[in-house]
Amino acid sequence: MIVSPVQNIYARQNFKANNRWITDRLGIPIYKTTTYCFRDDIDWENLIKFLCMKYRDVPIVNVVAHACSNGMEPLSFLMALLVHAPQDLKKFTPIIAKDLNADNIYMAKKNIFPISAEDFFRIQENTKCKYLNFIELEKYKNDVNQALLMKPKKILTDNIIFEQGNIFDDVPKLSPENTILFCRNMWMYLNKQEKTKLAELLGKRLEKSSTVILGYLDVYNAEADKFLLREGFHRCNNMYGTQNYLFSK
Numbered sequence: 077m078i079v080s081p082v083q084n085i086y087a088r089q090n091f092k093a094n095n096r097w098i099t100d101r102l103g104i105p106i107y108k109t110t111t112y113c114f115r116d117d118i119d120w121e122n123l124i125k126f127l128c129m130k131y132r133d134v135p136i137v138n139v140v141a142h143a144c145s146n147g148m149e150p151l152s153f154l155m156a157l158l159v160h161a162p163q164d165l166k167k168f169t170p171i172i173a174k175d176l177n178a179d180n181i182y183m184a185k186k187n188i189f190p191i192s193a194e195d196f197f198r199i200q201e202n203t204k205c206k207y208l209n210f211i212e213l214e215k216y217k218n219d220v221n222q223a224l225l226m227k228p229k230k231i232l233t234d235n236i237i238f239e240q241g242n243i244f245d246d247v248p249k250l251s252p253e254n255t256i257l258f259c260r261n262m263w264m265y266l267n268k269q270e271k272t273k274l275a276e277l278l279g280k281r282l283e284k285s286s287t288v289i290l291g292y293l294d295v296y297n298a299e300a301d302k303f304l305l306r307e308g309f310h311r312c313n314n315m316y317g318t319q320n321y322l323f324s325k
């Protein structure tokens with residue numbers, strides 16, 4: 077596998093931990109690391125309302141954001157939680173955020189997140205313009221597409237633990253009860269055997285009280301929902317009418 081080495085992003089104009097194709101030795105693409113802050117295939121406010129309702133009688137919920145790329149997905153979840161249900165912060169944290177790609181996790185641990193203007197507008201909207209409570213912003217002059225550098229503040233960094241990991245190794249170690257597993261927009265990079273295997277691992281490990289969160293691309297490009305249905309999962313009946321792709325047994 078060929079992975080571009082992480083270097084000082086200020087010194088190297090085109091380097092981005094986010095948004096890279098990772099290829100094998102022959103140059104054949106394996107997966108892409110693209111992610112966005114407040115990716116718009118989730119209705120973040122309704123997701124928080126749904127999860128707070130589902131876990132209202134539970135003292136601790138294990139949130140694992142797998143295949144998180146450079147970490148903007150768990151950061152979005154945490155900001156949404158702080159805006160819409162700050163009273164439940166302790167219940168849902170620390171968030172364990174993982175990705176197969178070591179470079180992305182390296183950048184996440186460095187707390188450096190290049191973002192685009194679109195990302196910034198979504199942060200403003202989803203945090204109800206309270207974003208300055210959670211992040212600092214700097215101009216990022218080196219790349220016109222990634223116009224800003226986002227630096228999460230302590231309230232975010234204290235509540236997320238970033239680690240490199242492979243979802244296939246980690247699912248068997250999840251807590252079966254009261255776990256929320258993000259594994260979003262990554263199933264389209266798995267072949268049929270791998271999708272079957274991942275769904276089987278999830279089916280074996282997770283109990284009814286747990287929730288699996290897919291992304292738009294998983295459902296519409298990879299039919300990940302069908303692999304989960306075969307393992308006894310069903311789409312959650314979400315009373316808030318969100319378009320999120322939530323599954324549990």
Ligand SMILES: C[S@@+](CC[C@H](N)C(=O)[O-])C[C@H]1O[C@@H](n2cnc3c(N)ncnc32)[C@H](O)[C@@H]1O
Nearest residue numbers: 109110111143145175176177242243260261262
């Ligand atoms: C397109 S990104 C999606 C990022 C984020 N979940 C989102 O929806 O914005 C796909 C990510 O899946 C990760 N990935 C691929 N295979 C994986 C595996 N076996 N275990 C963990 N992460 C994996 C890649 O490294 C990449 O960062």
